[in-house]
Amino acid sequence: MTKNRVTEILGSEKPIIQAPMDWITDAKLVAAVNAAGGFGFLAPNAGQTTNAKSPAEAVSRMKNEIEQTKALTDRPFGLCVLPGDPQTDQFTAPMVDLAIEEGVKAIAYVGDRLIPELFAKIKDNGLILIYRALNNPSVEQFKTAAAMGADMVVVTGFDHGGDLPYKSISTLELIPQVVDAVDIPVLADGGIADRRTVNAVFALGAEGVYCGTVFIASDECPANKTIKNFIVSNNADSLVLFRGAPSPYYRSIPTTLALKLQQMSRQGAANEEIGKLMRGAVRNALVDGDMENGLATLGNGISNIHAIRPVKEIIDDLTHDVA
Ligand SMILES: Cc1cc2nc3c(=O)[nH]c(=O)nc-3n(C[C@H](O)[C@H](O)[C@H](O)COP(=O)(O)O)c2cc1C
Known part of the structure; x- marks a missing residue:
């Protein structure tokens, strides 16, 4: 199965989406993903170091x-x-205007706030809207997004890299529920890092995968080499989980800061208190490889990543059995 609803909607060869990751999904990575048949997303700090x-x-x-x-x-x-x-957000409206002006194909609309005017603006200007809930990836939330005109939904399980949701529901648990509830294509997000995990989510009804962590361990990703080396030489067991803010939970490589936040979390510190100490820390890890003051929010899929490879090899492996 090479073509399906996801490739048709996105105009890609394969239903493999490289998810946006803050500082480390830039022009070079997106172009490599596209050349290998996938579909790449630029993230808010794409190509930046400050x-x-x-x-x-x-x-x-x-x-x-x-x-x-x-x-x-x-x-x-x-x-x-x-x-x-919308009263205080100064970034979203100009970024959407920019995407429209520049003829960008798709918007990954990420967050729990479903704003009808924003949905309408994206859709009325002919862009594809891919909706991902942030803290609340519930069936009801996806049904509402689909009814509001989302073209696809990204179903985020607790296994994923990045900000983690309120409830610790795994990718495998959540996907079939959403597949049964909406008519639009479902993209699986969280812990997908090899052909076996792709096969698993396709068996559950997902029509594409939305992967982050697996692309960090690529030659083309601008992430610091320390982080790439950590991914290929560790498994999920090495990662630490703690409460924080603005999202309720985070998972990180065990930097000095991550271990401190884990301890604070266990001792009952308020999420906001922990959140204050997190500011700037993701940049420190991803860009500078700072193992003291950094936080690298990786997914549990690191257990299945064993080498730093060219993007093409990663995508060929992911699609070995499905495309
Ligand atoms: C280091 C890192 C940074 C991320 N930054 C963002 C971001 O800026 N915006 C966003 O919508 N999602 C972000 N995410 C989440 C990804 O878009 C995607 O949902 C997630 O990586 C998929 O799970 P996986 O890492 O298990 O493949 C980030 C994920 C990681 C691992």
């Missing part, structure tokens, strides 16, 4: 990264937004 000083600077940097992506690939790609409170 924080933008204003929303305008963030948009201008993203415009530059989109142009670099277009220079490296003729194939379509996507952009990620994390809509906040």
Whole structure:
């Protein structure tokens, strides 16, 4: 099965989506994913190593990264937004406008806030809307997003890398529930890192996979080598879990900071108190490889990643039995 509803909607060869990952999914990675037949997403800090000083600077940097992506690939790609409170969110509207102006194919709309005007803007301008819930990946949330016009939903299990949801429901548990509840394609997110995990989620009714961690261990990913080496020489058992903010839970490689936050979490510190100490830490780990003050939020799929490989090899492996 090479073509299905996901490849048809996205215009890719294979139903493999490289998920957005903050600092480390840039033009080069997206272009490599596209060349290998997948579909890549730029994340909010794509191609950057420092924080933008204003929303305008963030948009201008993203415009530059989109142009670099277009220079490296003729194939379509996507952009990620994390809509906040419309009264205070200064990033989402200009990023969506930029995506429209630049002819970006798809928006990964990530978050628990389902804003009808934003859905309408994305859809009315002909972009594909892929919805991923952040803290609350519930069946009801996906049904609402589908009814509001989402083209696909990303079902995030607790195994995944990045901000973790309130409930510790695994990818394998959640996918069939959502597949039964919506008519649009379901993308599986969380712990998918080899052909066996792809086969498993396809058997449950997913029509594509939305993978992050497996692409960190690629030659083309700009993540620091320390993080890549950690992934290939450890398994999920080595990762530490703690409460935090803004999301309720995080999982990280055991840096000095992660171990401290785990201890605070176990001793009952408030999520917000832990969240304050997390600021800037993901950048420190992913960009600088800082094993003291960094946090690298990886998925449990690291257990099935054993080598740093070219993106093409990763995608060929993921699709070995399905494409
Ligand atoms: C290091 C890292 C950074 C991430 N940053 C973002 C982000 O900026 N925006 C977002 O929507 N999701 C982010 N995610 C989540 C991914 O988009 C995706 O949902 C997740 O990686 C899939 O699970 P997996 O890592 O088990 O494949 C991040 C994930 C990781 C591992």
